[in-house]
Amino acid sequence: MGAAFSDNYRFLAKYNRWMNQRLYAACDTLGDEERKRERGAFFGSLHRTLNHLVVADQIWLRRFAQCGLDHGVTLTSLNGAVLDLPPGSQLDTVLFDDWPALHAKREQLDAAMEAWVVDMPEGYPQFTMTYSNTKGVQRAHPVWQAMTHFFNHQTHHRGQATTLLTQAGVDVGVTDLIALV
Numbered sequence: 469m470g471a472a473f474s475d476n477y478r479f480l481a482k483y484n485r486w487m488n489q490r491l492y493a494a495c496d497t498l499g500d501e502e503r504k505r506e507r508g509a510f511f512g513s514l515h516r517t518l519n520h521l522v523v524a525d526q527i528w529l530r531r532f533a534q535c536g537l538d539h540g541v542t543l544t545s546l547n548g549a550v551l552d553l554p555p556g557s558q559l560d561t562v563l564f565d566d567w568p569a570l571h572a573k574r575e576q577l578d579a580a581m582e583a584w585v586v587d588m589p590e591g592y593p594q595f596t597m598t599y600s601n602t603k604g605v606q607r608a609h610p611v612w613q614a615m616t617h618f619f620n621h622q623t624h625h626r627g628q629a630t631t632l633l634t635q636a637g638v639d640v641g642v643t644d645l646i647a648l649v
Contacts, residue, residue, distance in 0.1 A: 473593045473612060477585045480619040483648050485578040487626055492518075492571050494633050494640045500567055507632050511560060514632040518570060519562045521625050525577050526553040527602070528618045532584070535597035535611055545583035550576060559602060 495503055495514060503515045511517040530553070533546035557563065564570035593612035600606050630640045 471590060474585065474588065474590055477588075477593065477615055477619070478582075479648075481578075481582045481585045483645050484619060484622055485582055486648055487623075487643060488574055488578050490640060490643075491626055491629055491633075492574060494638050495567075495629075496571075497638055498633075498636055502636050503567065505636070507635055509628050509632055511628075514629055514636070515567070515570070516560070516562060517625055517629050517632065518574070519564060520559060521622060522563055522570065522573055522577065523553065523557055523559055523561050524621060525581075525618075526551055526557075527559075528614065528621075529577070529580070529584070531597060531599045531614065532611070532618075534599070535595055536588070536592065538598070539592075539595045541589055541592065543584055543588060545580045545587055547580075550580040 495518070498514075500515075504513045506512050507514070509517055511520045529546050530551050533543050533551065536543040536546075554561075554563070564573060593610070593615060595611045596608055597611050597614055598606070598608040626643070630643060633640055
């Protein structure tokens with residue numbers, strides 16, 4: 469079961485990168501004003517939604533890296549350059565007001581995620597991870613549950629982003645995971 473678990477997360481990381489490339493390419497067709505236009509989404513604009521994903525990804529990747537260390541595993545792809553989230557960042561923090569900088573960070577994170585799931589030891593998804601959530605509540609559960617949430621969270625917000633793009637007159641095209649097969 470360990471290899472199938474790991475293969476699943478490698479596939480999800482590949483899908484994640486593929487979809488983010490398509491999503492950001494679609495966003496590139498809009499001007500900054502359109503990307504930042506308030507559209508009534510949970511995080512307001514397309515730009516703020518994409519910033520949220522970067523913040524949340526870094527929070528989770530820090531937890532995954534720490535979990536590895538807690539179990540004697542150094543995940544070299546999850547390094548300081550990838551996990552450079554400023555202190556005090558919240559889930560709605562806009563880390564990058566500049567579009568090219570946000571785009572570059574997304575590419576860096578996606579590359580690191582793919583490297584991480586390739587390099588993680590086979591038993592890593594079964595490790596127990598412990599951390600405090602963003603509200604300070606202590607959590608402990610198998611890594612695979614957090615990894616499933618991590619990739620699902622990205623899909624959830626990319627769905628919101630594709631709706632915002634549609635509102636702006638941009639069609640992202642097929643977003644189904646199975647289209648990657």
